[in-house]
Amino acid sequence: MPVFLKWIIVFVVSYLLGSLSFAVIVSKGIYKKDIRTFGSGNAGMTNVLRTFGKKAAVLTITGDVLKGAISVLVARMMFTSSQFLPEAINSFSIFGREFHYSQNLYMEIAIYLAVAGSFIGHIYPCFFNFKGGKGVSVVAGSLIAATPITLCLALSIFFIIVFTTKIVSLGSIIGSSSYFFITLAYFWITKTVSVPNLIASIAFPSIIVWTHRANIKRLMNGTEYRFGKDKK
Numbered sequence: 578m579p580v581f582l583k584w585i586i587v588f589v590v591s592y593l594l595g596s597l598s599f600a601v602i603v604s605k606g607i608y609k610k611d612i613r614t615f616g617s618g619n620a621g622m623t624n625v626l627r628t629f630g631k632k633a634a635v636l637t638i639t640g641d642v643l644k645g646a647i648s649v650l651v652a653r654m655m656f657t658s659s660q661f662l663p664e665a666i667n668s669f670s671i672f673g674r675e676f677h678y679s680q681n682l683y684m685e686i687a688i689y690l691a692v693a694g695s696f697i698g699h700i701y702p703c704f705f706n707f708k709g710g711k712g713v714s715v716v717a718g719s720l721i722a723a724t725p726i727t728l729c730l731a732l733s734i735f736f737i738i739v740f741t742t743k744i745v746s747l748g749s750i751i752g753s754s755s756y757f758f759i760t761l762a763y764f765w766i767t768k769t770v771s772v773p774n775l776i777a778s779i780a781f782p783s784i785i786v787w788t789h790r791a792n793i794k795r796l797m798n799g800t801e802y803r804f805g806k807d808k809k
């Protein structure tokens with residue numbers, strides 16, 4: 578099967594998995610209500626937590642993280658053959674420090690197409706009228722399968738911000754933004770460079786910040802929801 582066709586399959590499968598909006602599935606399946614008609618109208622974990630409580634929020638984030646991780650696993654399974662390994666490993670120098678390209682560029686492209694597909698599906702789910710969440714949980718799930726070390730460091734920053742401020746959106750914005758700088762640091766320390774990973778470290782945090790633009794306004798106004806705050 579041609580590589581390009583494999584890439585298309587990976588993206589489509591990942592998009593369909595991403596379109597499984599667990600915020601909507603949980604709210605409709607258990608509570609017989611659509612989360613998008615409550616609170617901020619967002620089909621995400623924070624709105625589910627505020628509206629239906631911790632149990633619903635745990636189910637939501639678990640499903641969203643898993644669909645992202647599974648998308649990446651599908652990509653890895655489709656590109657495990659040695660035929661997709663390039664014959665040569667290129668290198669280049671920056672400030673006298675030599676860096677090496679990945680040994681499996683085809684697989685890396687497939688992995689980040691999977692991340693992109695599940696991310697887009699989560700934000701614009703075809704199964705739920707293209708109205709979904711903001712993408713943080715599904716990106717976390719897919720990147721934990723793609724780049725576990727850098728993602729775990731970004732998640733650590735996310736949890737620190739959330740537990741000190743009690744504001745999930747602020748943790749999402751700062752945590753996702755930190756992923757770019759953590760990725761650069763990882764490249765420098767390991768002397769390796771992944772162009773798909775670099776592009777992802779710029780694109781996904783930028784989109785996540787954009788999807789949180791309403792939250793940013795509320796943060797500036799001091800009206801953003803705080804974790805643990807009584808529901809109104």
